[in-house]
Amino acid sequence: MSYWTLRPTRVAEVQEAVKAHRTLLPRGGGSKPALSTPGEGQTLLDMTGLSGVLEYDPGEYVLVAQAGTRLLEIEALLAQHGQYLPFDPPFVEQGATLGGTVAAGLSGPMRQRYGGVRDFILGVQFVDGEGNLVRGGGKVVKNAAGFDLPKLMVGSLGRLGILTELAFKVFPAPKATATLQVAFPSLEGALETLYRLAGSPIELYALDLQPPTTLILRLGGLAEALPARLERLQAFLGRGGELLEGEAETTYWRSLNDLNLGEGALVKVALTPRRIPALEPALGRAPRRYLSAGHLLYLAWNDALDVLDRLLKAHGLSGLVLRGSTHRPRIGIDLEQAMGYKVTQALDPQGKFAR
């Protein structure tokens, strides 16, 4: 496959590249190769040259960074001030960047507590398909001006513009965390408890289902308050479960962050927990995990992606291939709506970005 690679270090160079090249594909850290491997004749824009935190005021809980900034750098800076990105982005150790995370719309298990990428993005700056620099949103937490362009860019997969700068709202990190792993005799029993937990006032940082029947529950907050909260959670569940604490607990979640679930393609599927009982038997032995109270599924698929494509279509679901060899990372039902086409047409009339 032949393609050009450019590594801009200034926004003006991104604008020039968009004007000068026929089709372009931006790449951040390359941690989701199925989304960032260019096709024949495409120009690859390596965005890691546009890196660095531009503004960070811990007192204001706002961080502004260039799109190519590695999450590792951002998380280390935030941690110095006891803060974090509550949407818990994956692939931090793999070199994921802020821009790539927004474009792919990726969140991790801890989004359960406060929400996903979309809930924390405050502002964007990007280059549209004609080379114009576009700004949307702002750099303050209370920002309600105009059309919400920043949210539109979440999950846009590089099709609406090349992200160059992002503003995010950040939060104080929980002072202490603990995790309870609770195995149930059946999937129905596990889901029944998952529904009860999701509708309860119990605040969980993560509420995951590890098939076949284990719920994984993460609590966070002040260290002094954790034991009592754990007891209340166990009383609610009517069972003890296996407790993970301290270094072992941190290591467990850190290793989950790279989503090395198993051999094959890594696929993200958005769903609702009520879909799980029908989907589970169809997925066979594919290693998988449901995050965010059953609203997000990550699975490792070792068979042909066409097979998964058909399976997802049959269940009315759409998936996004993050790792694995494919020219068509969006599988399952087509979510492209009339609105989507119109937005794409307005921002990229010449069709320079990936489709």
Ligand SMILES: Cc1cc2nc3c(=O)[nH]c(=O)nc-3n(C[C@H](O)[C@H](O)[C@H](O)COP(=O)(O)OP(=O)(O)OC[C@H]3O[C@@H](n4cnc5c(N)ncnc54)[C@H](O)[C@@H]3O)c2cc1C
């Ligand atoms: C113009 C445009 C066109 C697009 N076209 C497509 C397309 O054709 N195909 C495609 O796959 N993607 C497309 N996307 C991407 C799409 O917007 C999202 O990637 C996709 O809907 C999955 O959501 P997400 O990745 O943002 O996941 P998340 O925000 O992580 O959400 C995952 C799922 O969980 C649900 N959810 C999240 N939080 C909660 C909660 N608290 N309670 C209940 N449910 C919750 C969400 O609704 C979603 O279904 C497009 C994006 C844009 C901007």
